[in-house]
Amino acid sequence: QVQLQESGPGLVKPSQTLSLTCTVSGGSISSGSYYWSWIRQPAGKGLEWIGRIYASGSTNYNPSLKSRVTISVDTSKNQFSLKLSSVTAADTAVYYCTRATELELDIWGQGTMVTVSS
Amino acid sequence: SYELTQPPSVSVSPGQTASITCSGHKLGDKYASWYQQKPGQSPVLVIYQDTKRPSGIPERFSGSNSGNTATLTISGTQAMDEADYYCQAWDSSTVVFGGGAKLTVL
Numbered sequence: 001q002v003q004l005q006e007s008g009p010g011l012v013k014p015s016q017t018l019s020l021t022c023t024v025s026g027g028s029i030s031s032g033s034y035y036w037s038w039i040r041q042p043a044g045k046g047l048e049w050i051g052r053i054y055a056s057g058s059t060n061y062n063p064s065l066k067s068r069v070t071i072s073v074d075t076s077k078n079q080f081s082l083k084l085s086s087v088t089a090a091d092t093a094v095y096y097c098t099r100a101t102e103l104e105l106d107i108w109g110q111g112t113m114v115t116v117s118s
Numbered sequence: 119s120y121e122l123t124q125p126p127s128v129s130v131s132p133g134q135t136a137s138i139t140c141s142g143h144k145l146g147d148k149y150a151s152w153y154q155q156k157p158g159q160s161p162v163l164v165i166y167q168d169t170k171r172p173s174g175i176p177e178r179f180s181g182s183n184s185g186n187t188a189t190l191t192i193s194g195t196q197a198m199d200e201a202d203y204y205c206q207a208w209d210s211s212t213v214v215f216g217g218g219a220k221l222t223v224l
Contacts, residue, residue: 037213047153047161047204049213060211063119096160103208104151104166111160 002027004097004109012091012116018084022097022109029078030055035100036080038071040093041111048093052100053080087116120209122216129222136192138219140205143186148207150188152181155218156201164203165190197223 008020022036029036037052051061053071061069065084073080084091092115099107122142130136140150150168153161163172165181168188178193188207192199200223205216 039213046218047206047215049215052213062212100213103149104163105153105161105206105213106163106166106172108160108162 002099002107004099004107006095006097006109006112008112008114010113010115012087012114013118014088014116015086018082018087018091018114018116020082020095020097020112020114022080022082024078024080024099028075029073029080030075033101035102036071036073037098037100037105038082039096039098039105039108040091041096042090042093050082050084050095089116092116120207120212120214122205122207122214124203124205124216124219126217127220127222129224130192130195132197132223133194136195136199136221136223138190138192138203138205138221140188140190140216141186142188142207142214145186145188145207146184148183148209150181150183151206152179152188152190153204153206154199154201155204161204192221195221195223199223 003025005023012018035052038050053059068085070083094111096111097109098105152165154164155161168183180191202218204218
């Protein structure tokens with residue numbers, strides 16, 4: 001079965017760029033009509049959608065984050081990645097990668113905690 | 119931007135029926151999904167396309183969506199169902215989540 005695993009630095013300095021990678025196992029990132037998404041959740045708060053990418057490279061982003069977000073895909077490595085620029089303490093959160101259909105997010109990674117602090 | 123509103127908390131006695139609502143403008147014209155999140159764990163999809171249950175989700179979980187409100191219903195609620203529940207819909211190619219509802223089984 002398909003599994004997702006996030007990886008990347010757990011600590012990022014303010015004003016720098018947060019970079020995370022999601023590795024997909026148990027299936028090809030290019031197969032099926034799936035999107036690959038990033039979600040985040042600050043401690044004690046709700047879920048916030050960051051954006052999604054299709055294997056072809058087409059993307060959609062949360063309008064509130066669009067100016068700072070880039071999501072990319074590497075089909076040869078079966079991975080997709082998130083870059084969030086100019087981070088502040090408000091970007092401190094658990095970041096999840098997910099598989100998505102057109103309508104729902106059906107498989108989630110375990111999440112990775114990212115803290116923005118000097 | 120589109121908004122989904124959930125009650126912050128819902129309480130239910132063991133064995134009773136819990137109903138968690140999610141409100142949004144003409145939400146019934148969209149598909150709603152529901153996610154369960156227990157402390158320290160990733161969210162899990164429990165209802166999709168308004169009424170469907172993924173494999174492995176108990177039959178006591180059901181959903182409906184009409185007008186401006188989607189509802190997650192848990193029949194015969196068990197202690198293990200205590201968790202945060204989030205509704206979700208798509209609007210203009212973006213994902214929208216409700217603020218989450220904490221279900222307490224007491």
